[in-house]
Structure formats: C-alpha cells, structure tokens
Amino acid sequence: MPSLPRTQPTTLKAALCVAAFWLVQGCATWGGDPARVQLVCALDNTATESVLDLRQQGVVQQAVQFKDNSGPQARSYTGAALWPLLQACALQSDAATDLHGQRAAALGRYVLASGADGYSAVFSVGELHPAFGNKGSIVAHAEAGAGDADAAGPAPSLRITAPGDVQGSRYVAGLTRLEVRASGSVGAGSGAAQSQAVQVLGAVKNTLRLDEAALRALPAVTQVVGGRRYTGVDLWALLSAVAGIEADSASGANVQGMYLVATGADGYQALVSLAEISPELGNQRVLIAYRLDGQPLARGLARLVVTGDGKAGRSVSALEAIEVFAAAPAAP
Numbered sequence: 504m505p506s507l508p509r510t511q512p513t514t515l516k517a518a519l520c521v522a523a524f525w526l527v528q529g530c531a532t533w534g535g536d537p538a539r540v541q542l543v544c545a546l547d548n549t550a551t552e553s554v555l556d557l558r559q560q561g562v563v564q565q566a567v568q569f570k571d572n573s574g575p576q577a578r579s580y581t582g583a584a585l586w587p588l589l590q591a592c593a594l595q596s597d598a599a600t601d602l603h604g605q606r607a608a609a610l611g612r613y614v615l616a617s618g619a620d621g622y623s624a625v626f627s628v629g630e631l632h633p634a635f636g637n638k639g640s641i642v643a644h645a646e647a648g649a650g651d652a653d654a655a656g657p658a659p660s661l662r663i664t665a666p667g668d669v670q671g672s673r674y675v676a677g678l679t680r681l682e683v684r685a686s687g688s689v690g691a692g693s694g695a696a697q698s699q700a701v702q703v704l705g706a707v708k709n710t711l712r713l714d715e716a717a718l719r720a721l722p723a724v725t726q727v728v729g730g731r732r733y734t735g736v737d738l739w740a741l742l743s744a745v746a747g748i749e750a751d752s753a754s755g756a757n758v759q760g761m762y763l764v765a766t767g768a769d770g771y772q773a774l775v776s777l778a779e780i781s782p783e784l785g786n787q788r789v790l791i792a793y794r795l796d797g798q799p800l801a802r803g804l805a806r807l808v809v810t811g812d813g814k815a816g817r818s819v820s821a822l823e824a825i826e827v828f829a830a831a832p833a834a835p
Contacts, residue, residue: 540642540661543682543833544592546612555681557583557661563641567664569671576671580643580664585681586631588642589614592683593628610635610816611686611772613762616663617833618677624663624759625830626673627776628683635812636779636787640664642678668784672759680833686762690824692770698803698821701791705827706761708747715804718793721745726788728810735792735805738825739780748777748827757829759784765807765817766824773817775809777827787811791822 538557543550560583568577596608610629617623630636643662663681665673701718703711711717718736725734742748742763750757761777779785790808793800800806803821812818 538644540588540678541680542588542592543680544595545682545684546592546595547685555588557642557644560584560587565639565641565643565664565666567666569665569668569674571671571674579647580641580662581645581647582641582643582661582664585626585640585642585663586633589628589631589681589683593632606816607771607773611688611764611774613684613686613774613776613830615680615682615684615760615830615833616673616675616678617680617682618675619660619679620677621832622675622677623830623832624665624673624675625762625776625778626665627762627774627779629774629809629812629817630776630779630785630787634814635809635816637813638785639666642681665778665784667786668778669786670783672784673778682833684830686764686772686774687828688764688766688772688826690764690766690770690772690826692766692768692821693823694770695768695821698768698805698823701805701822702824703741703746703827704824705763706749706829707742707827708749709745711741711746713791713805715793718791718805724788724790726790726808726810728808729815732796733790733792733806733808733810734794734797735790735808738789738791738807739782741791742777742825742827746827749829761827761829764824764826764828765819765822766826767819768803768821768823771819773807773809773819775817791825 539554542553542555563584564581566579594609612628614626630638641664661678662676663678700712700714721736724737759778764774766772779787780789788810792806792808805822807819807822809817
C-alpha cells in the first residue's frame with residue numbers, strides 16, 4: 504500500500520467550521536439530512552433496513568491518494584469509520600446453518616456501496632475486517648484541502664473511501680446506501696479427502712478445470728507468507744488473461760462491482776472482491792498455491808492464499824472452485 508500524505512494544516516476558522524459542521528450555519532450542507540446513510544442487512548430472505556446517523560459515530564480524519572480521470576489526487580477527508588457501521592450485521596451467525604462458525608460466515612459476505620446515481624462498488628467483508636484485510640475505509644462527510652490548502656468544509660455529498668487503491672473507482676460519491684450481502688454461491692464442496700482439480704466458473708468467458716499439470720503449465724509465482732514459501736499461480740493473471748472476466752465493457756471498468764467465491768472440498772468458502780486483486784485498484788496478490796516450501800500441499804491439490812491478510816481465514820485449503828460474480832445493483 505502506498506504511503507499516504509499528511510493532512511494539510513487548516514486555519515482556525517476552517518477547523519472550527521469542520522468541528523461545528525452540523526451546527527454552524529456558515530458551513531454549507533446538502534439538501535435533506537446529509538449526515539445519514541441507509542444500511543441494509545440482506546443475509547437471508549428477509550432484509551432489515553436502518554438509517555445510520557453519522558453524527559453519532561466517532562470522527563476519523565483520513566488522507567488518501569488515488570488516480571482518477573483528471574490525474575493524481577491527494578485528498579483529506581473527515582468522516583466515520585466504515586467497519587464499526589457494518590460489523591453487527593457482517594458478523595451475524597446462525598449456528599444451525601453456519602457450519603464453519605461465525606468467522607467463516609462473515610468471510611463469505613460482501614458490502615455493496617451505492618450512490619444516488621446508481622453507481623456502486625464492492626468491498627469484501629474480509630478486506631474490511633480488522634483481523635484480515637484491515638482496509639480503513641470511512642464514510643466521509645467533510646473534505647479539507649480540495650483546491651485550497653486552508654479550505655475546510657463539507658464535501659458535496661457523502662463519499663466512501665478506499666485507502667490504498669491505485670484508482671479511485673471505489674470512492675463512491677453521493678453515497679446513499681450500504682448493503683451487506685451473502686455471496687449467492689451455492690457451492691458445497693465435494694467432500695473428497697483430496698481435491699484433484701480447481702474449477703473456474705461464473706462470470707468468465709472461459710470456464711476452466713485445472714488439474715496439477717494445467718496449474719504447473721501456467722507462469723509460477725513464489726511468495727513468502729507468514730514465514731512459509733508458497734508457489735502457485737497469480738489469481739488475477741489467471742482470471743484476466745486465461746479465464747477472461749465478463750465485465751460490462753472492454754476496459755473492464757466495472758471490476759469494482761465484482762467478486763469471487765473460493766470453495767474448498769469441505770464446503771468452506773471465502774469471498775474476495777475483484778477490486779482487491781486488480782493491479783489498478785487494491786493490487787493485493789492472491790495465489791492458487793500448489794507448493795508449500797517446495798513440497799506438495801498436505802490437503803488437496805491447491806490452496807487459495809490471500810497474501811496480505813493478517814490472519815489466514817480466507818486461505819481456502821483443498822480448493823475446488825473459484826466462482827466469479829457481478830453484484831446485482833441495489834434495489835431502487
């Protein structure tokens with residue numbers, strides 16, 4: 504992740520304006536109540552909805568860098584941390600159905616952030632969870648330093664941030680809705696003691712079945728994770744160059760709205776957003792590993808390894824399937 508610039512100093516007047524953002528009439532505001540965002544918890548057939556008042560959340564300041572159509576950007580935002588807004592929903596678990604436990608249930612979910620104009624972006628729960636990807640996204644309601652180093656005040660609308668992303672595609676402006684969703688995958692795993700191949704299917708141009716020979720025929724990557732040396736295939740390279748991602752346009756501009764679900768032979772699943780692994784966005788390496796310290800894996804042919812996570816909960820052993828999905832847009 505690239506280093507982030509320090510927040511530029513503001514004048515006392517500007518600082519007071521931000522601090523009293525919702526009380527001082529001199530600070531411009533949006534129409535309606537701009538401090539609120541809708542949260543939808545859609546983990547089963549009955550979705551629950553609530554409205555979050557950002558004024559009741561802790562204040563976070565964040566400096567970020569990203570690129571957009573006009574070139575490199577350096578911004579400083581004030582808002583509420585995203586994870587605390589979501590965690591009660593994201594970590595829900597039903598012991599009767601979540602056979603691998605609460606953590607596994609959470610790691611098979613994603614968040615769809617949607618703007619008033621219908622634009623949306625996907626964040627996996629795993630990349631946001633502090634124990635795993637620990638992406639420090641916030642819901643920003645004020646911006647300092649935009650065009651004027653001494654200027655501070657409300658941003659034109661709520662905006663979600665994606666610190667560390669190269670491009671700004673997931674900085675959804677005009678944010679109105681956050682929806683926590685189940686993956687939609689029906690993969691269950693074969694139950695086999697040793698997986699023999701990995702399937703790649705779903706929103707791809709070429710469905711693949713990769714046995715050991717097919718995996719070893721692809722360009723190999725070796726990376727040390729937690730002191731162990733994994734060798735395998737770079738997942739982004741496999742999806743983009745071999746399977747082919749079924750994006751809406753030739754440029755793949757909607758990758759920010761897609762995700763994948765990895766399933767092991769025992770039915771264990773983990774979800775990764777495509778934006779996490781795209782070199783133009785999160786740029787985090789994920790491997791389909793078939794060697795550990797130079798030796799075959801103890802469980803199955805391959806293992807999904809999310810190299811940047813703090814814990815290995817999204818590293819799926821005895822890997823059997825990679826399903827690619829495009830998130831359905833939020834309901835109007």
